[in-house]
Structure formats: C-alpha cells, structure tokens
Amino acid sequence: MVRKFCVGGNWKMNGDKATITEICKNLSSGLDSNAEVVVGVPAPYLQFARTLLPASIGVAGQNCYKVAKGAFTGEISPAMLKDIGADWVIIGHSERRTIFKETDDLIAEKVTHALAEGLKVIACIGETLEEREAGQTETVVFRQTKALAGAIKDWTNVVIAYEPVWAIGTGKTATPEQAQEVHQSLRKWISENVSGSVAESVRIQYGGSVTAANCRELASKPDIDGFLVGGASLKPEFKDIVNARQ
Numbered sequence: 001m002v003r004k005f006c007v008g009g010n011w012k013m014n015g016d017k018a019t020i021t022e023i024c025k026n027l028s029s030g031l032d033s034n035a036e037v038v039v040g041v042p043a044p045y046l047q048f049a050r051t052l053l054p055a056s057i058g059v060a061g062q063n064c065y066k067v068a069k070g071a072f073t074g075e076i077s078p079a080m081l082k083d084i085g086a087d088w089v090i091i092g093h094s095e096r097r098t099i100f101k102e103t104d105d106l107i108a109e110k111v112t113h114a115l116a117e118g119l120k121v122i123a124c125i126g127e128t129l130e131e132r133e134a135g136q137t138e139t140v141v142f143r144q145t146k147a148l149a150g151a152i153k154d155w156t157n158v159v160i161a162y163e164p165v166w167a168i169g170t171g172k173t174a175t176p177e178q179a180q181e182v183h184q185s186l187r188k189w190i191s192e193n194v195s196g197s198v199a200e201s202v203r204i205q206y207g208g209s210v211t212a213a214n215c216r217e218l219a220s221k222p223d224i225d226g227f228l229v230g231g232a233s234l235k236p237e238f239k240d241i242v243n244a245r246q
C-alpha cells in the first residue's frame with residue numbers, strides 16, 4: 001500500500017500578519033503534488049492564512065477542546081475550527097502535554113470529539129530524553145498510542161506524529177535509523193492491537209528538528225510517511241521538506 005507523503009508545518013505561537021503573508025506566498029507554488037501539506041496556524045490567524053493559501057494546502061488548529069461549546073473561557077471547539085475553514089487539528093503535542101499538563105485521557109477525549117465533528121487529526125506522541133535513556137521509549141509511545149486507539153473508531157482521518165521530545169527545537173534530530181525503529185514498532189503495535197489494514201494505511205510523521213538538510217534521508221525510510229515541522233516550517237526551506245520525496 002502506498003501511503004501519501006504528508007507534511008505538516010506547526011507554526012506554534014509564532015507569526016504575525018506580515019510574516020504569515022510571506023510564508024503563504026512562498027507556499028503558493030513549487031510544492032510536490034504527490035505530497036499532502038497542512039499548516040498548523042495560531043488560532044487568531046487561521047482564517048487569515050486560509051484566505052492566503054491555495055486550497056490544496058490544509059489548515060490546522062494547534063489545539064481544540066473536547067466539547068462543541070459552552071463555558072470554557074479561552075478554549076476553541078472543533079466546530080469553530082471547521083466553521084472558519086480549518087480542516088485539521090493537531091492534538092496532544094508535547095508542548096500541550098508538558099506545559100499545559102494535558103493527559104493521555106484528555107487527549108483521547110479531544111481526538112474522539114474532533115473526529116466526530118469531521119476534522120482530520122494529527123495526533124502527537126513521543127518520549128522524553130529521560131524516558132529514552134531509561135529504555136522506556138516503546139513503553140511510553142505504546143501507552144500514548146493505546147490511549148489514542150481507544151478514542152478512534154475510524155482511522156481514515158488520523159495521522160500520527162512521532163515527535164521525540166528531546167528532538168523538538170533542540171537541533172538534535174533523531175537519526176533516520178532511530179526514527180525508523182520507532183515507526184516500525186508503532187506500526188507493529190497497531191497491527192497487533194488495532195488491525196493489519198490500519199497499520200498498513202496510517203501515516204506516521206516524524207517530528208523534531210527536521211530541516212531541508214536532513215529530511216531526504218529520513219524520508220527514504222519505509223515507515224516514515226512525512227514530517228511535522230516546527231522551526232523550519234516558518235522558513236522558505238519548508239518547501240524543500242515538503243518536496244523531500246521528489
């Protein structure tokens with residue numbers, strides 16, 4: 001089965017009207033048509049970016065809440081994201097897990113609700129350096145994936161992003177072999193605990209210090225189906241990362 005290469009740019013809490021206009025202009029041509037591209041935009045600029053980007057590029061919220069509406073000051077619902085033209089949402093990013101104390105259970109509830117509302121979901125998992133050094137990588141990513149699996153009935157609209165926390169924003173990219181090893185064991189876990197066909201079809205992105213310089217070697221690995229890019233997604237080199245398989 002050929003899994004469509006899928007690259008997400010996670011702008012995090014960066015950008016203003018001027019820089020977002022530049023980024024969107026840069027993304028308006030020259031992208032591999034065989035790659036699916038999504039950008040995670042800060043909430044106040046989602047609609048703005050949507051109007052500037054070509055329709056072929058998806059727009060994602062970087063977070064959402066687990067219910068449609070109500071007294072939840074500061075939160076954003078999947079229905080609102082859909083209403084302003086976003087079709088994706090990133091859920092469970094390590095910054096949400098660590099800084100904002102989101103648990104596996106809350107993330108699972110958000111994923112269930114976002115999918116029920118018709119959004120596509122990039123669900124993030126990944127171990128810390130401490131966990132990796134303690135030999136806990138599989139235990140951690142399997143636990144996180146199990147929580148997700150319990151929340152997902154239909155995997156069609158789900159992409160998993162494996163982002164080792166020690167590689168995020170540090171310049172320490174996982175080697176292609178390290179990333180492939182985890183992606184392969186995740187696919188095996190999914191095959192044994194969800195189904196063979198989901199394991200075959202689900203895209204697993206790698207995230208953590210991906211750049212134009214290291215993306216091609218990572219993209220050549222059989223179980224790496226794309227990237228979730230932070231810092232480099234704000235720069236012109238994001239285009240080279242989208243085109244890593246060209």
Ligand SMILES: O=C(CO)COP(=O)(O)O
Pocket residue numbers: 010093163167168169170171207208209210228229230231232
């Ligand atoms: O967190 C990330 C994407 O979600 C990765 O960030 P960097 O690419 O800046 O390491």
